[in-house]
Amino acid sequence: MTDKPIITLENVKKVYDDETVLHDINFELEKGKFYTLLGPSGCGKTTILRLIAGFADATEGIIKINGETVNDIPANRRKVNTVFQDYALFPHMNVFDNIAFGLTIKKMPKDQVKLKVEEALKMVQLEGYENREISEMSGGQQQRVAIARAIVNEPDVLLLDEPLSALDLKLRTDMQYELRELQQRLGITFIFVTHDQEEALAMSDWIFVMNKGAIVQSGTPVDIYDEPIDRFVADFIGESNIVPGTMVEDYKVSFVGKEFECSDAGITPGEKIEIVIRPEDLELTTVENGKLVVNIDTQLFRGVHYEIIGYDKDGNEWMIHSTKRAEIGKDVGLHFGPQDIHVMRLGESEEEFDARLESYEE
């Protein structure tokens, strides 16, 4: 990283009552990137945002904004702004007053406030909506007002806590494009919280996958999708086929009683591993041409593809996404290439994971 990180968390821990909700969080964020915290409900995503914003204090550890330790700096003096899930707009004020609120309390001269609000409205494509009441705006428009209210303060960092979760699917997808585009246009750092993996993959430069108060993997969307570090990430980030296997040697694995070429190396020969193959990487073919043979059990039409489930001779379940139909009860061959096989080191069991988290307490 050439520039100073815009946000740094060092050994950050948060305890509420007796419960540790964040364990030893460490990261450095670069300026101008779109970061996402992704994980199931209750894993601590919002708590990280609250610590950065200054709405809660870290129990241990250091939080820096632009290289400066901010643990003792109040929320209103940090150059970050938050867009909340429910937007937190003032329902009795019109659009202009909602956006101008922060500037007015800072006692900015009126003509300057007007200019800034107009500029912010233009950014979110709501020019001319100054006098509308909040109750007269659609969900998507309220969302944009909330963003305008945050960016009018020219923050270095914008924190977004599930800002799209109240929108219907179509609008949500539109807003994903808009937010991504806005982030690139403004060039400020976004930290976006979601439990929706597709949203995270579509929007982010970099994703932190969280589970039970810890970051379990971080990387680009492609890295995380293609090389999930363990079963939790593989399951959480998309549909996967996961079957037990063994590393034979570099670039060779065995599973379902056969050896296959793969693209992984550096794992001890003989090590037990798990094999991940995405449903869209499996191709239906004839039994003779198949690298594996499965018996087709169910088939659902999903619009763009059929979702087909079959079982191999060892009883492993295989999900296949295919534009071709299969015939229930029949054997078919599956084709896949070496690059479609992803090798996962045997992850910790749930119990081992919990024990490791507890060891942080000692």
Ligand SMILES: Nc1ncnc2c1ncn2[C@@H]1O[C@H](COP(=O)(O)OP(=O)(O)OP(=O)(O)O)[C@@H](O)[C@H]1O
């Ligand atoms: N003020 C609080 N007092 C006590 N416990 C809290 C408080 N805020 C959060 N928690 C607990 O901390 C844990 C993490 O909560 P957090 O809101 O950060 O999760 P999240 O990943 O954002 O979840 P969601 O997606 O459901 O919002 C949860 O177990 C929650 O109950």
